[in-house]
Amino acid sequence: MGEDSEVPAPDVTRTTRPRTDSRRPTATAGGPVTGALAAAQASALRSGVVDWFAEHARDLPWRAPDRTPWGVLVSEVMLQQTPVVRVLPAWTAWTARWPTPADLAAASPADVLRAWDRLGYPRRALRLQECARAITEHHGGVVPDDEARLRALPGIGAYTAAxxxxxxxxxxxxxLDTNVRRVLARTVDGAALPAPSQSVGETARAAALVPPGPADAARWAAASMELGALVCTARAPRCEACPVAELCAWRLAGRPPDEHAARRRTQAWAGTDRQVRGRVMALLRDAPLPVPGEVVDEAWPDRAQLRRCVAGLVADGLVEEVAAPADDALPAYRLPLAPVG
DNA sequence: AATTCGGGGGC
DNA sequence: GCCCCAGAATT
Structure with a gap:
């Protein structure tokens, strides 16, 4: 990111901004779509964000002119709950190694899981390979360009398809990802953060904001996400650098605190099955040969929990059991060599 | 609607 | 230590 933090001051010379005295009806996210946001206000929001994006967009590799639809899809799956900075190196190595869906479809799951490395939620890696297989077998190796067919692919949900x-x-x-949800919660609803779960009304409201033309719609999508990622951040929003600070309901209300704070429970980590599973996966990723069950047992003090987690990993197709070398020995474990399907 | 599912970095 | 991160699938 060569761009430094110098952000041009908001263009206060532009006087076409509609008066805001018609106080925004206290629309909840699920409130009426039309009328929740004046048309002029919506227009100002979109143009402000899109113009800002034209100057401040990061040049991420999956945005490069030579990108492929498959490369974009891979990036989106990797970015599901994993920050950009950690995805960057993995994506570069991954797309160089498996440039097309057919390439990934033919790979060994063990190689796929090792390339996934520590991006987290390794089942995403398996689903991505299933996705590659589905594209290869049912779509002639070409990534579908319509939402319905994308949505039908493994690991592709509403957000990723869009x-x-x-x-x-x-x-x-x-x-409508976590970034866009937050940008709209603040600018339109005047809330510090969006509600814990996404509502139907919220989706409809977001839909109403999408420009009619495809190119404009795609630009708005990228721009609103980028604003959430770089300026309208969850933790320490940089309102002083925000292109739409002048119309942001949250800022105008004095940046009130999050109403849902009490209901947000942070996911526990220490001692959970997720930690144990992660530890086992790390062990097997680093092992060139099957790991004896006796060795796996040492990976976690609570043996019952460990074995339950290993069984879960096997059931999920993330781990393969290898027959014990002797009758009185435990089976060994490794990353799966061949796809299950 | 609520749970499960990794892992790391910023604060 | 707590919180969040370009979510999806399952129950």
């Missing part, structure tokens, strides 16, 4: 449509094909879709 994102691929917009970022790989420049199509029109409703891209």
């Amino acid at each position: 994102a691929v449509v917009a970022f790989a094909f420049g199509g029109r879709s409703v891209v």
